[in-house]
Amino acid sequence: GQNIDQPTEMTATEGAIVQINCTYQTSGFNGLFWYQQHAGEAPTFLSYNVLDGLEEKGRFSSFLSRSKGYSYLLLKELQMKDSASYLCAVRVPNSGNTPLVFGKGTRLSVIA
């Protein structure tokens, strides 16, 4: 089976830095994604890692270690609007298709 673990909830202060961790055990690996999802809305793409290392995109960075089955999403200079759920997802090869398998999401609350 597929297993993707991430913390259920986190709280951080406006202006601070927060790191959201994700570990995965899947039957194959073809890339790891981070999505942001506000309540009642569709997920929006944040980052994609397929090779080990750090990908930086503005205030957001994502890290991947394939040997450890580990990734993190780093959010800098937190803003109130960053309060949302952050979904870690792994693309798993599956009979010619490569759907995403999602973790349960981490609900981030940014407080003043």
Added chain:
Amino acid sequence: GAVVSQHPSRVICKSGTSVKIECRSLDFQATTMFWYRQFPKQSLMLMATSNEGSKATYEQGVEKDKFLINHASLTLSTLTVTSAHPEDSSFYICSARDEVSLEKLFFGSGTQLSVL
């Protein structure tokens, strides 16, 4: 960027009725679309993979006769929830993969289904 349009955004229906949800890729062709379901405070669970011109592939535990998927063209996939019951109430999201930009999926805006 690529856009996926999903309609309707919200449906309230009586138990026993059928509901059709449409998912369209607006500016790209999608040979593969994925349908997810999300219960409150839960993750997105893959229901089925929709392939243009062929039968959909359903995940274990998903009833193919209840959740009918049609992918008749490269830009449109539909999910029909037949004989809906209150336990089918959920947030349904479609996604499509741009065959040129394979790295990421593009999601529709989701459909909140409430069955009374």
